[in-house]
Amino acid sequence: MELNDVWFVLIAFLWVGYFFLEGFDFGVGVLTKLLARDRTERRVLINTIGPVWDGNEVWLVTAAGATFAAFPEWYATLFSGFYLPLLVILLCLIGRGVAFEYRHKRPEDRWQSNWEHVIFWTSLVPSLLWGVIFGNMVRGVKIDAEMEYVGSLGDLLNPYSLLGGLATLTLFTFHGAVFTALKTVGDIRVRARKQALTLGLVAAVLVTGFLVWTQADNGDGTSLVALIVAVAALTGAIVANQMGREGWSFGLSGVAIAAAVAMLFLTLFPNVMPSSLNEEWNLTVANASSTPYTLKIMTWCAGIAAPLVMLYQGWTYWVFRKRIGTKHIADAH
Incomplete structure (x- = not known):
């Protein structure tokens, strides 16, 4: 296997980690x-993700940085062609971080309510x-012979990619609901399990539809295995949630996310953007x-730093x- 193939796999792994971890804290933000x-x-709800949300975003920074270093043409085309949606995501992540830190700085109801609205919307929009x-990246976009994106924003809003957006939104929110059930006690834990059932059923329909569409257009035998694993894991997560096995439910919902993301990268390879x-x-x-030398240096650095992180x-x-x-929540001052 060549080093560029290795780095494609590593970047896919980084995106899997990001969606697994940031997926549940996006979901918790929506559930507020x-x-x-x-x-x-x-x-x-906010306290369940308070110690970890910023660490989860490290996976995004690392994935973007690795793409820039290992595949500069991919990075340039991706970030220029999808400039507006990526800018919106960046602004949401900034606003979300500010909201987490500033919500509790003043006691007024209006102040806290406004920041809580920010947390909700800046969790929902990136999830979508x-x-x-990723739907557009797998489907293919208008790239010319100079490796430049020549389409418009409207080209990105097609039925396939919009279905992908609804699939990630519902899947992340379900993932957040089972995480909430895993991390809480009392009535909120019971209601989280009940809401996870509804969210899981909706996510199962949308995710299955999106992955089947992907398989029909670009799939092969390997991606079909990933599709089956994703659907089976999501079904298992719903069943485990109903049985009150919250740890199993969270783990299986994470497997569903990992398998779904892996399937998208499997359908891409050896392309990175068709x-x-x-x-x-x-x-x-x-x-x-x-260049091979650049990839070699990156591999040594990643081999040392990644396990520590x-x-x-x-x-x-x-x-x-x-x-x-x-x-466990102290009375507000």
Whole structure:
């Protein structure tokens, strides 16, 4: 296997990690309006992800940085062609971080309510847009012979990519609901399980439809296996949730996300961004990659740094593994 193939796999792994981890905290952000009944319950939900949300975003920064270094042509075309949706996601991530830090700085109801609205919308919008972006990346966009995107924003809003956006939104929200059930006690835990059932059924329909469409257009035997794993894991997560096995439900919903993302990358390879204008203009792991020397240096650096970062993040989750509930929330001053 060539180093450019290795780095394609590593970048796919980074996106899997990002969607697994950021997926549930996006979902929790959406649930602050769908599940929480009052400010105290919203504080419980926010506190479940408070110690980890910023660490989860490290996976996005690393995935973008790795793409820039390993596949500069892919990075340039992706970030220029999808400039507006990626800009919206960036602004949402900035606003979301500010909201988490500033919501509790003042006691006024209006101040806290406004920041809670920000948390909701800046969790919902990226959940939708990531599906739209990846849907277009797999479907193919207008790339010319110079490896430049020549389409418009309207070209990105097609039925396939919009279905992908709805699939990621519902899947992340379901993932967040089972995480909430896993991390809370009391009435909010019970209601999270009930809401997870509805969200899981909707997500199962949308995710299955999106992946089957993907398989029909671009799939092969390997991607079909990933599709089956994703659908089976999502079904298992719903069943485990109904049985009250929250750890199993969360783990299986994570497997469903991982398998779905893996399927998208399997249907892409050896392309990284197909051209809908001419197959000869596709960006591939060969024509979009950096030099072998650059990839070699990156491989040594990643081999040293990545395990340390993952160990530290795993330790963080272990430290903050306890369940919380409304009884753990101090009265507002």
